[in-house]
Amino acid sequence: QVQLLQSGAEVRKPGASVKISCTASGYMFTRFYLHWIRQAPGQGLEWMGVINPRAGYRSYAQKFQDRIKVTGDASSNIVHLELSSLRSDDTATYYCAREDYSSSLGFDFWGQGTLVSVSS
Amino acid sequence: SYDLTQPPSVSVSPGQTASIACSGDSLANQFSYWYQHKPGQAPTLMIYKDTERPSGIPERFSGSSSGTTATLTINGVRAEDEADYYCQSSDNSGAFRVFGGGTKVTVL
Numbered sequence: 001q002v003q004l005l006q007s008g009a010e011v012r013k014p015g016a017s018v019k020i021s022c023t024a025s026g027y028m029f030t031r032f033y034l035h036w037i038r039q040a041p042g043q044g045l046e047w048m049g050v051i052n053p054r055a056g057y058r059s060y061a062q063k064f065q066d067r068i069k070v071t072g073d074a075s076s077n078i079v080h081l082e083l084s085s086l087r088s089d090d091t092a093t094y095y096c097a098r099e100d101y102s103s104s105l106g107f108d109f110w111g112q113g114t115l116v117s118v119s120s
Numbered sequence: 121s122y123d124l125t126q127p128p129s130v131s132v133s134p135g136q137t138a139s140i141a142c143s144g145d146s147l148a149n150q151f152s153y154w155y156q157h158k159p160g161q162a163p164t165l166m167i168y169k170d171t172e173r174p175s176g177i178p179e180r181f182s183g184s185s186s187g188t189t190a191t192l193t194i195n196g197v198r199a200e201d202e203a204d205y206y207c208q209s210s211d212n213s214g215a216f217r218v219f220g221g222g223t224k225v226t227v228l
Contacts, residue, residue, distance in 0.1 A: 035217065044222040045155070045163065045206050059215045095162060104169050106153040106208070110162035 002026040004096050004111035011117045017084040020114045022096030029077040030054035032098040035107065036070060036081045040092040048094075051079055052101070086118045122146040122211040124220035131226045138194040140223045142207030145188055152190035153208040154183055156201075157222075163206070167192060194225070202227045 007021040022034060036048040049060040053072040060068050069082040079096060094114045097107035124144040132138040142152060154167040165174055167183035170190060180195045190209075194201055207220040 037219075039157075044204075045157070045208075045219040047208075047217040047219060050217070061216065097163075104151055105174075106165050106168040107155070107163070108165050108168075108174065110164075113162060 002098075002109045004098065004109055006094075006096060006111040006114045009115040009117070011119070012086050014087055014118060014120055016086050016118075017082060018086060018116055019080055019082040020094055020116070022079045022081075022111050024077045024079070024098065027098075030074055031100065031102075033101045034070075034072065034079045035097050035099060036094060037097055037107075038092040038094045040089065043092075046092075048081070050099075053079065083116075086116075088118050090116065091118045092116060122209070122216065122218050124207050124209060124218055126205075126207060126220040126223045128221065129224045129226065131228055132194075132197045133228045134199060135196055138197050138201075138225055140192045140205055140207075140225070142190045142192070142220050143188055144209065144218075144220075146209050146211055146218070147185060147188045147190050149212055150210045150214075152183065152185050154181075154190075154192045155206045155208065157204045157206060166205075197225075197227055199227050201225060 003025045005023045010018050030053050033050050035050045049070050051058050051070045051072045053074050067084045072079045096111040126142050151169045155163040156166050157163040170185040171183045182193045184191050204222045206222045
């Protein structure tokens with residue numbers, strides 16, 4: 001069955017960086033985009049960026065352009081999100097989600113979420 | 121602009137109908153999607169491509185879209201439908217995704 005398994009919770013100080021992972025299984029990894037979406041406490045869902053694991057294509061929300069990096073390893077079905085220059089308002093649960101871009105089916109499977117806490 | 125606007129909250133009695141509107145310029149040219157999000161869980165896709173329902177989603181959930189407004193309708197609301205609901209779409213280039221601000225559905 002399809003699974004997106006994310007790495008565990010992280011705690012960082014302001015100004016630091018964090019790298020979290022999303023390991024896919026149960027489907028053909030290169031057929032789907034993988035997105036990163038976050039939710040800060042009391043806030044809504046916020047799209048951050050996407051990678052096409054087949055071609056390496058990436059797109060990032062303008063808000064994060066200067067401090068986000070999404071990478072993928074098709075040989076191990078893993079995608080990473082790296083966010084730098086962390087601030088307290090980056091405290092959030094971060095989700096990966098897959099999208100069948102060829103069929104416009106939306107984000108049909110999601111990871112379980114990774115809590116990132118930023119505090120001095 | 122490809123912002124999406126939703127009402128912050130909707131209240132409905134059990135068995136009644138709840139409708140949530142989502143407005144945004146990009147909806148005129150891009151599909152809309154709807155997600156249900158309950159505390160402590162990952163979001164669940166409820167509607168894709170404006171009107172389609174994924175396997176396993178109850179028939180009481182339906183979607184529609186006209187012009188720059190998409191609508192999620194829940195017929196015969198149940199207590200278990202109490203959750204936050206988010207619309208989602210893309211910008212006109214298809215490179216970016218965007219979520220609406222979310223609507224909290226309260227079942228009275």
